[in-house]
Amino acid sequence: MLKHAPRLILLSLALAVVLSACGNEEDPRQQTAAAVTVVTLKTASVTLTRELPGRTSPYLVAEVRPQVSGIVQKRLFDEGALVTAGQPLYQLDDAAARADVSLANAQLVRAQAALTLARVTASRIAELAKTHAVSKQDNETAIATLKQAEADVGVARAAVQGRRVTLDYARITAPISGRIGKSSVTQGALVTANQVAALATVQQLNPIYVDLTQSSSELLQLRQSLAAGTLESTQSLPVRILLEDGTPFSHPGTLAFSEVTVDPSTGSFALRVVVDNPDNILLPGMYVRAVIGNGVRENAILVPQQGITRDPKGNASAMVVGKDGKVAVREVEVSRTVGDQWLVEDGLGAGDQVIVEGLQKIGPGMPVQVTEQQAATQPDAGTSEPSPDASKP
Structure with a gap:
């Protein structure tokens, strides 16, 4: 027994030292507070937007076609140039039309001469009828002849106007102002009235349309939000x-x-945006995107x-600093x-401190040393873009 006493004493001393060390050891989480960066949440007015794909299309489109048949004598414009409404584009051979106008003018002069004679005759017979020098029938005949002569003048005058219209059609003009494309005919080509093929196409590009499509489900959700009062209308806001x-x-x-009709094949409806295009940067058929409020x-x-x-199930959460200065996990x-940034619907409110940096070295219940994120580095909350899949950040 005495022989093993020194060994027992040494073991007792070692055990006492180990127990003393264990008793003085503290949880590392409680020894020092981890440094983290937080953002203190505030309420703000946010314009929610939607970015939609679209194509540009002309504001006005006019296909130039001849209204009379003839031979093209001359093209009067430069392909790709800007033209104004009424500007001559093509000159057709108008010799026959000019001859018709001359004939119509001659017929008008003849009708006017007959009218003058009928007016004089009717006046004389009317004077003689007062003294019963001529019969009543002769007077009525003179009056009818006068009216017929007046009608003949009207017909001749209308014929002149018609021939002049045909003559004017021989000079084909631009129906609208805009940029004209290439010509499909050259000098010497024969064109026919109301032919299927257009001679050229004029497109007005300032302003220009941007045609978009939006899902009908998004429209329904938007209307429900507006009806519930959670959103305010932004129809007056400009479109980027x-x-x-x-x-x-x-x-x-x-x-x-x-558009008031939803396309049953795609489940979407059309939107049209008018955009000023003074420099003609936007061209018809160009792919663009529009940010609509x-x-x-x-x-x-x-x-x-x-x-x-x-988490693996897709549930969103945030780590916040509680009033006791410790980390808490909040489901959001x-x-x-x-x-x-994410738009929060539930789980967080104004005044909450959300940890944005230092997440790797903290856990629930740990004390932390808080540093507020600088305001200059916080993201802009003026407008919003919807996530392709709102269930995933």
Whole structure:
């Protein structure tokens, strides 16, 4: 027994040292507070927008066709140039039309001479009829002859006008102002009245239309939100146009109308936007995108995207700093993106501090040292873009 006493004493001392060390050890989470960056949420007025694809189309389109038959004597415009309404475009051979006008003028002169003679005769017979020098029948005949002569003058005058219209049709003019395309005929070609093929096409490009399509389900959701009062209408807001390379177009557009019929094959309806195009940058058939305001959300809560995480089931959550200075996990519901932020529908409110940096080194219940994110680095909350899939950040 005495032989093993020194060994027992040493073991007792070692055990006492280990127990003392264990008793003085604290939870590492409670020793130091992790440094994190937070964003204190505030309410804001947010314009919710929708970016829709579309194609440009001319404001006005007119196909130039001849209204009389003839040989093209000369083309009077430069292909691709700007033309004004009434500007001559083609000159047809008008020799026959000029001859018809001369004939009609001669017939008018003859009718006017007959009218003069009939008027003089009727006047004389009327004087003689007062003294019963001529019969009543002769007087009535003279009056009828006068009226017939007046009608003949009207017919001749109308014939002159008709021949002049035909003569004017020999000079084909631009029906509208705009940019004219290439000519389908050359000098010496024979054209016929109301032919199927157009001689040229004039398109008015300033302003220009942008034709868009939007899902009918989105329209239904928007109307429900407006009826519920969660959104305010934005029909008066301008429409932003983005070019094919993503560059914003310098002139905003205005929503002209929405189609009243949904395409059953696509489940979408058409929208048309009118855009000023003074420099003719937008050309017909060009692919563009339009950012249209759907509504204004008052007192909206926006959270930076890095502050929202999802579990394997897709449930969204955020880590917030509680009043006790410790980390808490908050389940949230988000609907769409607004720039680089999420629009929160439920789970967070004004004044909550959402952790956006330092998430890797913290956990629920840990004390943290808070640093507020600089206001200059916070995303702009002026407009919104819907997420392609609102269920995933």
